[in-house]
Amino acid sequence: MIERFLTIRKRTEGICVPLEIEDYSVQPNSDVSPPKWHLAHTTWFFEQFVLKAFVSEYSEFDVDYSYLFNSYYSNVGEHVLRADRGLMTRPTIADVVNYRNYVDEQMALFLSGNVAKGQLEKVELGINHEEQHQELLAYDMKYILGHQPTFPKYGDGFQLKKEREFGFVSVDEGVYEIGYNGPNFHFDNEENSHKVYLNAYEMSKSLVTNGNWLAFIAAGGYEDVNLWHSEGWSWVQGLEIKAPMYWYLDRGEWKYYDMTGFNLVDKDLPVMHINLYEAHAYAEWKGMRLPTEAEWEVVADQIQWGQLWEWTNSAYLPYPGFKSEAGALGEYNGKFMVNQKTLRGGSIATAIGHSRKTYRNFFHADFRLQFCGLRLVK
Amino acid sequence: MIERFLTIRKRTEGICVPLEIEDYSVQPNSDVSPPKWHLAHTTWFFEQFVLKAFVSEYSEFDVDYSYLFNSYYSNVGEHVLRADRGLMTRPTIADVVNYRNYVDEQMALFLSGNVAKGQLEKVELGINHEEQHQELLAYDMKYILGHQPTFPKYGDGFQLKKEREFGFVSVDEGVYEIGYNGPNFHFDNEENSHKVYLNAYEMSKSLVTNGNWLAFIAAGGYEDVNLWHSEGWSWVQGLEIKAPMYWYLDRGEWKYYDMTGFNLVDKDLPVMHINLYEAHAYAEWKGMRLPTEAEWEVVADQIQWGQLWEWTNSAYLPYPGFKSEAGALGEYNGKFMVNQKTLRGGSIATAIGHSRKTYRNFFHADFRLQFCGLRLVK
């Protein structure tokens, strides 16, 4: 477990290597957090829920950090407003690196002792929490670099590949079982395995591509009110949206920022950075629809997944018999179960082994800074 | 059909009798429409989708009205921005009454002729549409009068009664069928009858009361972050919410505006004007939960319903195989199927016979000007 812990912690720092110090502190909008904040908050999580909880003689690295790097755990105390994370130039990134090292040492010490099962579960949760922030780091770094006038290069770290299999998988009408029931780590929102009734459907084996999307744009998809949800149409009109996030029309050609720089859109790759409204409009245009969570999970073993999180048309809601964990960690999932949509799969920014077919990711319908795409059902 | 048509039309006008001319034109916020607008828009609906569609020699009452009183049917042309409806002092209410009379006469003439089945369906839809606006009229009149410093009296028209039966109905796990499959009028969003899998549950026969709600307030329900969705908590804190809409603490006593004036809260009546966040927080406090749509529909025949629309925890989403109607009327329901919650039942403001157990009403989670309440499941 020590090794696993340290490996994950190093991976977080590895992701940040291409950054300049200036990149660590900035918060271009309130949905994006400064990389420095992710580095500190994931550390705070271990300090708060493991070291302070289980190590009686533990001495905090800095008592202010408990306030500075709490995200939203109201039961743990006050926290800096989300939108103000970018104002904190202090502590510096050097301070935060020291904080990480200190907590890593203390955690290693703790893990080398006699650790109870319930304690290990918290460490495991912390690891999964850090993996989630690794993914958010990728989104936020792309946003920070991709919204600057000069489009600075991050590097080759997060590149999509062409999908390999095409066609549709067919599923018969009937009762199926979804949700997690096994012994391994999973989130409370995946529990429990339960029965659902599905009508027959066919699901595409591959994601929609940039080439498909260029055709949608060319066909006037962003101008046809009949393809859009009412709120989607307000979004398109209000912000004058013409294409996915990071796409710009440059002298007649569509280009995008893809973390290696500002490049021509590659038609063969899956389209990414579209929100639910766009995904729905595209599906309408094709005369198809988005899958539900259950439909996705039932065929997960027969399709390629893992390059991009896939919008479903399911709302993020509790499964039958859902119970939040007790205490502060009960705030992890349950309190977000309103006004969001579920996404399934995983992405090129997801830590290996982090996701699984029962995993439920969630975002608001208008969000598109995450690494997401879409798959169609008919 | 002529008689049915005219009866409904007269009922709309009857609802407005207690209003002063000044009350007809005002729009206190963008979610409320002026009563005059409802009177004109429901008329426009018949003119647009029946008279102009099926009566070749039909002459419009006023060509500007097609623009002025369209709500959101983008396929029919431009429309006045929703938030600007209250700026239109002209046409006057007298003009709008003339408009109603003119269209009523033309409709009566049309209905007295040889009317095709498809045409009758549009009239039926128009009637149901007008019934929906009758209900919105009640909400909006209450809002207009109930947000004035002097709390003017509307009258006794919309008063709740005490619930009569208590206890819970039990349902076994299994496959059930929900949705509409019959020959009578219904909306596209209720189609079709389809199977769902339900786990066992028990549902209360009665609605939560004002007395229950006073206990929730007294217990600090509005101050306990752990009861609330994250977005619900932001709403409570941001707007400093302490009680349902229309409730005011007056020298230590809770009073509300109930359309007869400003009165003491009646503990025996069902609580109304709470939004989904509040309903959820209350259920959490009781250790229970809100029903899903399917759970509600399956027991509908065994519970009292019809005083207040009841929040479910289901998102408003398409049923399997959902198809919008073709043409402008396809905008009626489908385009709202995102970011809203379903409510079931009916209310004291619902036209008799308008609702049924498969009926799907929908609002955003933060809405509470509608006549809504809650029922618990365990």
Added chain:
Amino acid sequence: MIERFLTIRKRTEGICVPLEIEDYSVQPNSDVSPPKWHLAHTTWFFEQFVLKAFVSEYSEFDVDYSYLFNSYYSNVGEHVLRADRGLMTRPTIADVVNYRNYVDEQMALFLSGNVAKGQLEKVELGINHEEQHQELLAYDMKYILGHQPTFPKYGDGFQLKKEREFGFVSVDEGVYEIGYNGPNFHFDNEENSHKVYLNAYEMSKSLVTNGNWLAFIAAGGYEDVNLWHSEGWSWVQGLEIKAPMYWYLDRGEWKYYDMTGFNLVDKDLPVMHINLYEAHAYAEWKGMRLPTEAEWEVVADQIQWGQLWEWTNSAYLPYPGFKSEAGALGEYNGKFMVNQKTLRGGSIATAIGHSRKTYRNFFHADFRLQFCGLRLVK
């Protein structure tokens, strides 16, 4: 005095004759008040500062009105938020007419008795206050009707005439005297007569015309950043301003709403509904400038004035030795002496005899719903 009082009161009601009941209650933006509110507030002023102050046995028409129709006199008690004036459909216009009649009778009774000089001064102030609201009524009626899709006609009441004299008046450098020093009614902000030092200047005898303005538009005045204040340029760009308020380009021709309907812009009339930013930009374009207050007052007897309030480039600031009146009426002028510009003259909506050459009107630089124009200095 009774006669003068009643004449002014009747004039207010006369201005409203062309309105429909619906027009009286609406507030299209927070800078515009419903006509009903003006009718009631001017009445409240006499009730508050004369009848309640000087008539011991006076019985209020309605105790709520003291709260409902206070504008901003904090010393008199709470008041309805300015932006909420349009929500009050009650009291109705009929109630307000009764209120006016009641107060008029009580005032006539009071004035027929033995009235002290200090009391008469308050009546005189009330009359001037009502005359100011008569002018605001004109602005607000124009705004209410002129911002509707159908441009309803008010009537011929407020029409400009062509200016008759042209050329410039020359003034020598030296010490001049401005401000009010006489025995007649005037506002505290005009006191006292005091010396100012002026450099030589020449002032136009006539106002800038619509024809001049069309030339400014045609020359790209609204697109040339160098003509504008920095904040003016933000205003032009942010709101995409291309012309004065009420002007619309209709198939290549500039038209405007002028209270008789929607008509071709008349090149011979003075331009109106331009704000200070526009006035300044125009002056820059002509290589001239706006006058200061003192420059205007010194030549007032040698120029035509009275059709439109004229922007000066002076800030609205206290004269040397300025003292507010004691008590609530001290709130009349002094507390607005920041962030506003002074306008001089009078307009077609100003009551006869209300203005004079020392009169100081004031508005924010971005305001243009008032009846204002500009005159140049070189």
Added chain:
Amino acid sequence: MIERFLTIRKRTEGICVPLEIEDYSVQPNSDVSPPKWHLAHTTWFFEQFVLKAFVSEYSEFDVDYSYLFNSYYSNVGEHVLRADRGLMTRPTIADVVNYRNYVDEQMALFLSGNVAKGQLEKVELGINHEEQHQELLAYDMKYILGHQPTFPKYGDGFQLKKEREFGFVSVDEGVYEIGYNGPNFHFDNEENSHKVYLNAYEMSKSLVTNGNWLAFIAAGGYEDVNLWHSEGWSWVQGLEIKAPMYWYLDRGEWKYYDMTGFNLVDKDLPVMHINLYEAHAYAEWKGMRLPTEAEWEVVADQIQWGQLWEWTNSAYLPYPGFKSEAGALGEYNGKFMVNQKTLRGGSIATAIGHSRKTYRNFFHADFRLQFCGLRLVK
């Protein structure tokens, strides 16, 4: 001139020495610029208006910088939106230091040659421009550090002293002369020397102190509507203002952030970080008033000034005969002459020799992040 140039440039860098790299890039609100931006923009000014203008073979350091570091000179081309300056983590501070060194070398080369008088004037303007940004740097550094939860220490660089002389200076009524007329560097807004007529007045020799301000707070100054401008009162109420910026009530004692840390308010020092509304309210409370610009300038030689910029009650307006410089530099002052107030004097953050008694500084009435205080007149 080379030496003067390089001295000023080094002073700018010296001011930044206590900063961490993270501090250089952040923009906590749109009125504050990142220190990095100041360092680059002042350099851009020399590159743009001297090197590119006068050195034919000059090669730009980076062609993008012309866009990235323009502030608002519309005639020079597009610029990054003011509010987006904090998003640019690239170029890094290291890049900007290289940019400064490159331009310094090129400037030194240029200045060592044969430089025409008109060219030297531009260099002199650039130096004064950089001195102004040095002062803004102090404001912005204080804001950046003083709005963080941990109040990081900047150092002892900008500390006030106690005032030494008290009492009032008397001035007789008469014609006086103000404005700049000499041969040395000055801004266009100070020209020309011109006559003004003043009434008799007495002006305090010293600034209002923190001790005075504590008395104002204790007397309920922030709660008494009668002391405030109407817009000032809205500001106080809307933002719940209780004290100057950077003041916090800490267990019954007023403390402030003064760049050395979080300390008890020192009663003997001049009060700073109050806006015009507060200054006016204080003067009203004392039964005195703020000076006008002319009143201040006439007695400048008889009072202590230079610790804090002093609010006057004059609006920032053109002097008689004001002419902007031609070309892009004409945007320097004239376009801001609306909606702002003039401040006179200088502050502990003003470069030595930068200010003079004719100098006209200006801010909006609600601004208080600048180093400003107040002096009274009776």
